[in-house]
Amino acid sequence: MMRLWGRKSSINVQKVLWCLAELGLKEGKDFERIDAGLQFGINNTPEFLKLNPNGLVPTLQDGEIVLWESNTIMRYLVSQYDKNGRFPKDVAAQYSSEKMMDWQLATFWPPLRTAFLGLTRTAEKDRDYGAIQKGYQATNQTLGLLDQILSTQDYCSGNQFNIGDIVVALGVHRWILLNDTFPEKTGPRSELKNVERWLKQMRSETQFGEFADKELNIVK
Ligand SMILES: N[C@@H](CCC(=O)N[C@@H](CS)C(=O)NCC(=O)O)C(=O)O
Numbered sequence: 001m002m003r004l005w006g007r008k009s010s011i012n013v014q015k016v017l018w019c020l021a022e023l024g025l026k027e028g029k030d031f032e033r034i035d036a037g038l039q040f041g042i043n044n045t046p047e048f049l050k051l052n053p054n055g056l057v058p059t060l061q062d063g064e065i066v067l068w069e070s071n072t073i074m075r076y077l078v079s080q081y082d083k084n085g086r087f088p089k090d091v092a093a094q095y096s097s098e099k100m101m102d103w104q105l106a107t108f109w110p111p112l113r114t115a116f117l118g119l120t121r122t123a124e125k126d127r128d129y130g131a132i133q134k135g136y137q138a139t140n141q142t143l144g145l146l147d148q149i150l151s152t153q154d155y156c157s158g159n160q161f162n163i164g165d166i167v168v169a170l171g172v173h174r175w176i177l178l179n180d181t182f183p184e185k186t187g188p189r190s191e192l193k194n195v196e197r198w199l200k201q202m203r204s205e206t207q208f209g210e211f212a213d214k215e216l217n218i219v220k
Contacts, residue, residue: 002031005048006057007040011170012070013058014211018166019074021207023081071101074163088160097157100164108142109171111135116174119182129185136186139175143192146172150194154201161206169202173212 004020006013020031027033036042037057044055052059052068060067060076067073078087088094114135118127146168149156157164172195179189202208 002060002062004031004033005036005042005051005059006033007035007037010037010057011174012056013037014170015070015167016058016060016073016077018170018207018211019077019163021210022086022166023077024084024086025077025081071105071163071167074101074166078163087162088158093158093160093162097162097164100156101167104164104167104171108139108146108168111138111142112171112175112178115139115178115186119178119185132185133187136175136178136189140188140190143172143175143190143195147192147194150198155198161202165198165202165206169199169208170211172199 002025004013004016006016008014008017017027017033020027025031034042036048036059042048043052043057048059049055051061051066054068056068058068058070058073060073062076062080065076067076082089087097112135115132118129118132118135146156153159155161155165156168176189179186199208203212
């Protein structure tokens, strides 16, 4: 059985769990999940470091194959387990989704990560509130671009839902939760009507509602 190491509160583990859910793969039946990271530890043991020398989650083992990097794990899962065509495979759709995955890692997430780690994983006395607000406000700007993309297509990956939507939506969900939880620290959150429409659409057409409501606990 496939094994996935990672705590459910990690955004990168959530990407993989949402992807598995879309593929109809169930914890306990199709894969085993081992809580690891933060309070669960395990990720710095010599055994784990042999699998993933970064000491990070998620990490996936499927037979002989061991993978880390959440986006790569998702690409692998789709290539191996999408038997029912849940995700579009034509070249244009696939690379439109790939583009959003790279954008999430390289452009969208880094400034928001500063705000997120600062507010949820850093002791209050050590928080740099200037950097937190700067990161949050920079994300407002970046997400203006996402809103523009979503003004001409149903999903950020194209006109069909794809794994690019999963990675971007989880980041956007944190952007909303951070402002809901710490409004005076993040500063204002932009109103982005196309982004709101897209999130609503995913709640009705994908497993996002399941994950957004139950699993995305930012402070756990
Ligand atoms: N680029 C990596 C980042 C992995 C990462 O930073 N994982 C964090 C959780 S989101 C982690 O393992 N932190 C240490 C811990 O949880 O103890 C990916 O996308 O998988």
